[in-house]
Amino acid sequence: MVLSMYASVTNIVPNLDEHSKISGYIVEKDKDAVEKFEYDTSKMTALDICNGIWKIISE
Amino acid sequence: MASICDKDIPLRLHNIDAFIASYRNSLHSLRATALEAARSQSELAEVKAKLREAEDELVKALAVKTRREAKRMALKEAIVSVKGRIEDLKTSIQKQRTQNEECATVVSHHRLVLEVSEQKSNESSEHRDEVQEAISWYNRILGFQIEGGRGVKFSFKNINVDNPNEEFFFTIRHEDDVYTLLNCKPSVKDTDELIHELNNTNGLFKFVRTMRKKFQEVVAQGRLSMTTNEHQESAFISASGPVLSISTITEDNDHQDEPTKGNAHLQKQVNRRRVKSAILSPGSASSVRQSPRLKVSTQILKLYGDVGSTV
Numbered sequence: 001m002v003l004s005m006y007a008s009v010t011n012i013v014p015n016l017d018e019h020s021k022i023s024g025y026i027v028e029k030d031k032d033a034v035e036k037f038e039y040d041t042s043k044m045t046a047l048d049i050c051n052g053i054w055k056i057i058s059e
Numbered sequence: 060m061a062s063i064c065d066k067d068i069p070l071r072l073h074n075i076d077a078f079i080a081s082y083r084n085s086l087h088s089l090r091a092t093a094l095e096a097a098r099s100q101s102e103l104a105e106v107k108a109k110l111r112e113a114e115d116e117l118v119k120a121l122a123v124k125t126r127r128e129a130k131r132m133a134l135k136e137a138i139v140s141v142k143g144r145i146e147d148l149k150t151s152i153q154k155q156r157t158q159n160e161e162c163a164t165v166v167s168h169h170r171l172v173l174e175v176s177e178q179k180s181n182e183s184s185e186h187r188d189e190v191q192e193a194i195s196w197y198n199r200i201l202g203f204q205i206e207g208g209r210g211v212k213f214s215f216k217n218i219n220v221d222n223p224n225e226e227f228f229f230t231i232r233h234e235d236d237v238y239t240l241l242n243c244k245p246s247v248k249d250t251d252e253l254i255h256e257l258n259n260t261n262g263l264f265k266f267v268r269t270m271r272k273k274f275q276e277v278v279a280q281g282r283l284s285m286t287t288n289e290h291q292e293s294a295f296i297s298a299s300g301p302v303l304s305i306s307t308i309t310e311d312n313d314h315q316d317e318p319t320k321g322n323a324h325l326q327k328q329v330n331r332r333r334v335k336s337a338i339l340s341p342g343s344a345s346s347v348r349q350s351p352r353l354k355v356s357t358q359i360l361k362l363y364g365d366v367g368s369t370v
Contacts, residue, residue: 003190005205006197009213009264014196016189022200050202050217058268 010057022049026056210241213267218274227274231263238263247273 007013014024023038037056039049198204202216202223210232219225229243238257240250247253247270257266 002205002207003193005211006194006203009205009267010197010201010203012197012201014193014200016192016196046200047217047220047223050200053201054268054271058272 010053012053012057026053210239213270215271215274218271219278227271227277229270231266233263238266243270245274245277247277249273 011027012024013027020042021038021040023036026035026037027033028035035056037053039052041049044052202218204212204214206212206214210230212228212230214226214228216226217223218227227245229247230241232239232241238254240254243250253266253269253273257263
């Protein structure tokens with residue numbers, strides 16, 4: 001129940017297998033499309049990664 | 060005449076002698092008879108006594124016989140009763156055996172159910188762990204948290220660059236088909252309009268995303284206010300030193316360029332490869348690398364599909 005709300009607000013399906021990188025899929029329900037994203041934690045700060053993802057979410 | 064008396068007298072004497080002898084014999088015989096009778100009387104008494112004893116013995120024997128007969132009857136009844144009880148016990152044993160078999164069947168069934176239940180419990184526990192891991196991902200990576208309670212509280216972090224751990228939150232309550240904003244920290248402009256739009260469109264998820272933007276605007280407003288202060292200082296300085304004023308303006312330009320550069324950096328890092336909706340079909344799951352962790356992602360996709368159909 002709570003998990004579905006997280007997924008619905010963010011439109012994000014995380015890839016839990018990757019530990020060295022932060023990656024997953026952003027689902028665009030209206031366009032019926034899935035966009036993959038990937039961030040290297042050694043090249044970006046957690047803050048930038050977080051806001052980067054939110055920026056894509058809010059497009 | 061004398062001759063007749065002479066003849067009769069001896070004859071009469073002879074008769075008298077005969078009579079006397081006969082009487083004597085008869086008396087002797089009577090004495091013997093009397094003795095015999097006396098002896099018989101004595102014997103009779105003895106026999107009567109014996110008879111009385113025999114009768115007593117008979118009565119006793121009859122009593123014993125009666126008692127034994129009664130005992131026999133009692134024993135017979137007891138035997139019949141015991142036999143009946145034996146039959147009852149046999150029936151009872153049979154019934155108990157049947158019940159035992161039924162109980163064994165029920166216990167066996169319950170054991171199976173318990174095993175299945177334990178297996179489900181283990182799976183459920185595993186599933187719960189995976190769900191918690193996914194939620195933890197959202198909390199950690201996106202700085203986003205949802206808490207249920209009186210209303211639903213949405214919290215954000217990583218909004219204030221100077222203090223990434225600063226928490227921005229609002230609480231929404233949904234009752235009688237109406238959304239209400241219970242609290243909002245920090246305060247945001249135009250919340251009434253946003254709530255009104257939320258109630259019209261029922262777009263809670265979009266509302267949450269919009270609120271995060273509003274929080275970022277609040278922080279940006281805060282920085283803009285500081286910039287305004289700097290500008291005033293700059294204006295104050297320009298009255299006395301034009302050269303310093305130009306230098307300050309140059310710094311502002313540099314500051315403005317920096318976000319653009321950062322955005323470009325962000326754009327570069329994102330691998331924008333558009334994948335068609337094939338990823339959502341079950342068949343494509345096999346093409347993706349299989350792993351236990353993927354189960355959660357697949358489940359999220361399913362959940363998302365369900366939510367979409369609900370909308």
